[in-house]
Amino acid sequence: MRVAIVGATGAVGKELIKVLEEREFPLDELRLYASARSAGTTMTFRNQELTVELTPEGPIPADIVSASAGGGVSKKWARTWAGEGAVVVDNSSAWRYDPEVPLIIPEINPRAAKNHKGIIANPNCTTAILAVALWPLHRAFGAKNVVVSTYQATSGAGAEGMQELLDETRSFLDGKPVGHKVFQHPIPFNVIPHIDSFQDNDYTREEMKVVWETRKIFGESGMKISCTAVRIPTLRAHSEAATVIFERPVSPAAAREVLASAPGVEVVDEPARARYPMPLTATGKWNVEVGRIRQNLAFDNALDFFVSGDQLLKGAALNTVQIAELLV
Ligand SMILES: NC(=O)c1ccc[n+]([C@@H]2O[C@H](COP(=O)([O-])OP(=O)(O)OC[C@H]3O[C@@H](n4cnc5c(N)ncnc54)[C@H](OP(=O)(O)O)[C@@H]3O)[C@@H](O)[C@H]2O)c1
Known part of the structure; x- marks a missing residue:
């Protein structure tokens, strides 16, 4: 080989x-x-x-x-x-x-x-991290509508992206002008809702990748998905907040049980002990962390959850x- x-x-x-x-x-x-x-x-x-x-x-x-x-x-x-x-x-x-x-x-x-x-x-790294957690839930309860907002690390833009965060943060702390080359705006102490190019429908290509790719991987060409992709000043591991409306009734306990035995997933969901998915804990892990699983208050048969995954690994x-x- x-x-x-x-x-x-x-x-x-x-x-x-x-x-x-x-x-x-x-x-x-x-x-x-x-x-x-x-x-x-x-x-x-x-x-x-x-x-x-x-x-x-x-x-x-x-x-x-x-x-x-x-x-x-x-x-x-x-x-x-x-x-x-x-x-x-x-x-x-x-x-x-x-x-x-x-x-x-x-x-x-x-x-x-x-x-x-x-x-x-x-697949695109953001898609992969969401998909490993969404797939077992989709199989169990039938995902109908998915709304996701992302919190993406600078290394998603390659080694230069990570370096730009470090260099420009140092400039900021030294009181020097803060520049940018890889990102559209200075990244230290900022969040930038712009990853890849804008499309005719006002979504970015990064956002549409999540839509196109999730549908292709799941074999669900009609699944309704909407994404807002945001760059944040972390080094590594992407996080995503998802709201999913299911065809069948679902509870946080049932979702946790399904996710507990899903390959590629680690349930980290003990809010009382301040344990939930975070880039710092997801970095270097093969599994994607899933937590903050709760009943959505706005829609029936819907859950909210949060994932963090090392996009250089699973992504x-x-x-x-x-x-x-x-x-x-
Ligand atoms: N970063 C992520 O989280 C991530 C996740 C999923 C997928 N991806 C995708 O994976 C790919 C690589 O991303 P990256 O983040 O690793 O980028 P990167 O850190 O910028 O590294 C780019 C690599 O490609 C090489 N390269 C550049 N131009 C080349 C050319 N013309 N011929 C041969 N090699 C060339 C570079 O070699 P030199 O050392 O010689 O410049 C370097 O090894 C991209 O398509 C990216 O979209 C990235």
Whole structure:
């Protein structure tokens, strides 16, 4: 089993190397690729120094290629990389809406992975974190309408996003002017309701990704979903507040019971002990934390809940390795 990572030096790529190691993924060879900026540098995998290579403009000699170098690069090269039989598991949004490309969360639709034609898409990180908690509830009670607001970490915009939070916070505390490059506005001590580009319907593309992708993964083309996506000044792990109206009667106790045995989920819901999902506790975890589960006061058969999940793991690297495990 030969595995390659394109974008190995990025926020997702570095996590992928760690997850392959931690899950003891059965591989014989790992090759790391990036742009000319990082080609020639070294990274460590299983106590071995591996040299980062320049990404090929031709087939990649591997069985599985994890593509984590951005949508433009994937759109242009994924089919070529897969040319000699590799399966490309793509982390960008380049292929997710192609009807021929399966969009996979192994806890939800693992069987769809079999239908791949050389490319499998990994969902958007915000979608993945909501979906692992929503799916078991949907199966038990039938989710009809979903309204979600997100609280997204700066690392969702890559390694540069995280660095911008650190650098600009330091400037703020030193009394220097606070700038911004990755985000549309200064991020320290701010929240920015703008992630990705605005669409004709006044939602952002990030918000529509949650709608399009949840429907595709669940196989529920008519599910009514509305999202407000917001960037907040945290380093890592996305949180989301969800309100869901169900077809069948539901109670917080019944929901907790369903979630307690759901794969990929950890129920953290003891408000009296101040235990609920938070980015600081969700960071580094494979499971998505779910809590603040309560009966919604505005609608019948409806629940509110809060999730926090490490978007570099379940939203990217971990999900990729889980897909690779399915392929093995
Ligand atoms: N961050 C997240 O939470 C997250 C979650 C899910 C999905 N994703 C998606 O995963 C992808 C990677 O995101 P990231 O956050 O890891 O970004 P990042 O930290 O900016 O890293 C980008 C990586 O891509 C490489 N790269 C850039 N241009 C390249 C090119 N032309 N050819 C080959 N390699 C190139 C970079 O290499 P150099 O070191 O040479 O620059 C680096 O290794 C994106 O599509 C993103 O949307 C990100």
